Amino acid sequence: MDHTEPLLDTPLTSTHAALGARIVPFAGYRMPVQYPDGILAEHAWTRTHAGLFDVSHMGQALLKGPDHATTARALEALAPADFVNLAPGRQRYSQLLAQDGGIIDDFMVTRPLAPEADGTLILVVNAACKTGDFAHIRAGLPEGVVLIERPERALVALQGPEAAQVMARHAPAAVALDFMAAAPTTFDGLPVEVSRSGYTGEDGFEISVAADDVATLWAALLAEEEVKPIGLGARDSLRLEAGLCLYGHDIDLTTSPVEAALLWSIQKRRREEGGFPGADRIRREIADGPARVRVGLRLDGRAPAREGAEIAHQGQVVGRITSGGFAPTLQAPIAMGYVPPALATPGTKLDILVRGKELPATVTALPFVPTRYARKSKMGA
Template sequence: MSDDTELETEIETGTLPLDAWHRSNGARMVEFAGYWMPIQYTGEHGGIFAEHEWTRNSASLFDVSHMGQLALSGDDVAAELEKLLPGAITTLKQGRIRYSLLLNEDGGVLDDLMVTNGSDQYFLVVNGATKWDDIAHLREHLPDEVTLHYGDDRALLALQGPQAAAALENIVPGVSELVFMQHGMFDWGDYRLGVSRSGYTGEDGYEISVRAEDVQAFADALLADTRVRPAGLGARDSLRLEAGLPLYGHDMDENIDPVSADLTFALTKKRRESGGWLGHAPVAKVLADGPAEKRVGLAIEGRMPAREGAAIFAGDTQVGRVTSGGFSPTLGRPIAMGYVASDWAQDGAELEIEVRGKRLSARVTPMPFVPHRYHRGS
């Protein structure tokens, strides 16, 4: 073999614990975040639009086991997490969940995640495509006294829609008492489940952590309820777009700060001033000076959708780019989100998006495009 021969190592696409189950239920599988995942199902009730509408009206079961489930424990773990996350972790009540961000030294977003106070430990759910980098980042910056465990023996399901609470309560009594962004441990037969009332569709629903070896039986138990049907990545993406929720790697990345990404709510107000978290100084500067560009919602005229990468214009000047876009099944028209220069980020600003050599009229509009229906209690 000559010295200049290049060796290429092909990384094998992983499979989820429910891989065979998806295929037997008629799923069309695609590669996503390093795994084979269902994008939609075939058959009478399958298809992205059908699965989207079923989620809006009943309950859909999504497999999100590609996400990273991490557990952190040790002395002062909450205080140590606050050195890396801009949210208030030490004051997070037991059983409560907070959306937060993992930032680099320049204030760029490495990942967005959910943090749960599980009493004796803190749970983090991170994105599947970034989980190994997240784990490396956490291990690099957290002290040795903090133990990090990656739950690769667990699956994660999301049951979403207005009938999700009734369907899950039917087999896991007590879960209906949870409110949005609250977590609890529940028994299903002889098994212990971690249940959070949360999700990424804009609908009421749950994310359920279950042992990988038990997940097929649990999924079958849910689908035995006629209110529940399986749904794939396609419907999850159209739902989160209607909900105005950003997707990591598309609507934000390590080169985009939280202020530009319109995620300032994830920066706890007191901690914006006190600092003490990685990336605080550059983010504080953007807060003080204002961002050069901002993530906005875009309502598009006509029927043609604008996809990621499409250029956004004000007259002859390009002022931004689309980061997520598609046709909204609920609204019956195309919508998008993207970044535009701050001068054009105000609601009602009239812009154009270039798609296939044509200019589509678009208007900056508030998000979410479809109101959230989270269960926040009385």
């Protein structure tokens, strides 16, 4: 969104202000960066209890066609994931790709559980990209498949090890979901769409609800002793500890999914068949290796390295930091960036150039902090 345009509010902006949040511009919206307890306390609360995030600025939409195969193949012409074989009630992460294989945006796709929704896919895209994303998708759709934006809906995320016990009191059916599963249900009688997913590395839920109802849902969750509101600051430090990409920083039009270490999100059928933008480049990078790859870095000492800092090896600049900061859980500075594959092995010693100084760093396997997603094996299923 052009910075000259007026900032938008989510349906909860006034609620955040009433809670004492510091409101900042983000992706064209006025969003809470932190509440009075501060970013470190909010980060720790989410790791130990349950944090509540307003993500209503994200772009929600429906992709609708005459049947699932038609709709799925229409989306497969724009993104490299296997949507044809996506089961009802399951969610998948993917990327919209440019013709050269660069990433236009990353997004989430859900196939609804209800049989009457056959032919529909639910999309959630990043806030800063949603206008361009929706135009790009529409331009690439065949006749009979349409994109329907959902500005009338809000989105909140409840994340943390106590999220499930909180949800059990309001939306018991949601607790039966495992990671990357989704279903329509009710929350204290309100119709909602819930997925067991999030962007913190913790177990949690994303809840799509009518904008007119979100204040009621938010208040009900905040009334629980396990729950506190969490702003953008802790959201960023949590996702960095989880080794998750932030669009416009760790991934963008200059990076491919292979370079970004997102090959896991391209299923075997798509790798073999291609048929998506940039397929030739991506298959070549799979076969021959990319020129660079995203890695995790743990710095010695306490000084953090920020986005844009150069990465050096034996005095030669070999890459650049794309995300960096202090990891509250580890009590250490961490970062992600791109380096040649030969320097990407965990344990490799590198230097990060910060204000003329070389800060020693070690390539570290991602995620920095182990994830605690609710997978079936962990749920006794």
